[in-house]
Amino acid sequence: MLVDSRRRTTVRIAWTLILGFFLGGLLSVLAEGLPDSVARDFVLTSVSASVGPLSVDLVAIAFDLGPVVLTLNFLTLVGIAIVALVARSLI
Numbered sequence: 001m002l003v004d005s006r007r008r009t010t011v012r013i014a015w016t017l018i019l020g021f022f023l024g025g026l027l028s029v030l031a032e033g034l035p036d037s038v039a040r041d042f043v044l045t046s047v048s049a050s051v052g053p054l055s056v057d058l059v060a061i062a063f064d065l066g067p068v069v070l071t072l073n074f075l076t077l078v079g080i081a082i083v084a085l086v087a088r089s090l091i
Helices: 005-031 038-044 074-090
Strands: 047-051 054-057 062-065 068-072
Touching (some): 005 038, 005 074, 038 074, 068 074
């Protein structure tokens, strides 16, 4: 069964970003053990963007989605790049 290449590309990009965020988060946690220096400050300086909270009230159910926060730093971008390179070499 053939899969639409546009859908496959979108799914591949989504998984690359998700796994890259996780790898970048892991690298950030590991980098916290580095001694205090300018390089440590550079790789751990973060930029955060948040959306929310979002309240949805339907007739049968009501729920709140708390603030969704996206935090980026240099190591997150490195994680995304590593995952993208691995995904490109596997496919």
